[in-house]
Amino acid sequence: QITLKESGPTLVKPTQTLTLTCTFSGFSLSTSGVGVGWIRQPPGKALEWLALIYWDDDKNYSPSLKSRLTITKDTSKNQVVLTMTNMDPVDTATYYCAHRRAGQPLDYWGQGTLVTVSS
Amino acid sequence: DIVMTQSPDSLAVSLGERATINCKSSQSVLYSSNNKNYLAWYQQKPGQPPKLLIYWASTRESGVPDRFSGSGSGTDFTLTISSLQAEDVAVYYCQQCYTTPLTFGGGTKVEIK
Numbered sequence: 001q002i003t004l005k006e007s008g009p010t011l012v013k014p015t016q017t018l019t020l021t022c023t024f025s026g027f028s029l030s031t032s033g034v035g036v037g038w039i040r041q042p043p044g045k046a047l048e049w050l051a052l053i054y055w056d057d058d059k060n061y062s063p064s065l066k067s068r069l070t071i072t073k074d075t076s077k078n079q080v081v082l083t084m085t086n087m088d089p090v091d092t093a094t095y096y097c098a099h100r101r102a103g104q105p106l107d108y109w110g111q112g113t114l115v116t117v118s119s
Numbered sequence: 120d121i122v123m124t125q126s127p128d129s130l131a132v133s134l135g136e137r138a139t140i141n142c143k144s145s146q147s148v149l150y151s152s153n154n155k156n157y158l159a160w161y162q163q164k165p166g167q168p169p170k171l172l173i174y175w176a177s178t179r180e181s182g183v184p185d186r187f188s189g190s191g192s193g194t195d196f197t198l199t200i201s202s203l204q205a206e207d208v209a210v211y212y213c214q215q216c217y218t219t220p221l222t223f224g225g226g227t228k229v230e231i232k
Contacts (some may be wrong), residue, residue, distance in 0.1 A: 037221070047161075047169065047212055049221040063120065095166055095231040105159035105216045107180070109168035 002026035004036070005109035006096050008013075012087050012117050020117060021070040022097030026108075029055055029075050033095065033102040040093040041112075052100065053080055081100040089117045120177050121215050125224035131232040138200040140227045142213035147193045150217065156216035160198045161190055163226075164209045173198065174216075205231065 008020035015116055020038070028047050036053040051071040054059045070083045080097060094114045096107035122145040126158055132138045148157045156176035161169035171180045173189040188200045198206055208231060213224040 037159075041190075046225045047223040049219075049223065052219065052221075062220050097167075100216075101156070103216070105161075105171055105174045105214060106169075107171050108220075109170075112168050 001097055002051075002098060002108040004108060006095060006097050006110045006113040006117065008113055010114060011118065013119050014088055014117060018084045018087050018091070020082045020083070020084075020095055020097075020115075024078050024080070024097075024099065024112060027099060029053075029073050029078070031055055035102065036073070037098050037100055037102040037106055038049070038080075038082045038107070039098060039109075040091075041096070042090075045093075046086075050084075050087065050095075051082060054102065070098050087117045091105040091115070092117045098113045120220055121148065121218065121222050123213055123215055123222050123224040124178055125211075125227050127227060129149050129228040129230065130201075131230045132203045133207065133232045135202050136232075138203050138207070140198040140213075140229070142191075142196045142198070142212050142224050144194045144215055148215045148217035151196075154205070156192050157215060158189075158191070158196050159214045159216055160187075161214065162207075162209045169212060170179065172211075175185070185202045196226070200229070203229070211219055 004024040033114045035054040035094045038050040068085045094112040097110045099108040126141045160173040163169045164181045177189045210226045216225040
């Protein structure tokens, strides 16, 4: 059974760096073809894909946010970490992590974590 | 980037009636080597994460009721709920997984008339 859970701060100040952790079970990020992605959703708005990391450490980023994002994995801990620098109130959103096999959609999602950016 | 455009933004359908949602991609998401369309549909209910309904444009995820069906190819796709149930009230998103950046449509809110 695949599960994912996001954790991190619920409130960050403008200009600060956000660090979110996705802790998962039921699969290994050392298995060929497996990836974990991050997606966010501002309140009442649509989904926005942010980043992906694969078993071979290949990484993809949203072009519009690439300069602010870093995604890493710790295979031994079954964790994926996303950092986003220079946070702004427009970054207020629910942040989700999700499982993906290469070429497939995002098939398992965490429950999400709401991050508010405010001074 | 591949832009995904959904229509309508919202629709209200009577219980037991058909609901149809459209999704158009700015370029083809058909992978010629395997003839698969890399298009997925998700359902999102309030306060919940998205749930994968359909992938490869027309393949239902395990456990998804057969009243949900997907069709289309290339750049034009449709999600159909053949007989709307109360539990189908949600926002539905299409997404292309043909290439990164992965992109989503703007969502279609389905309500009961």
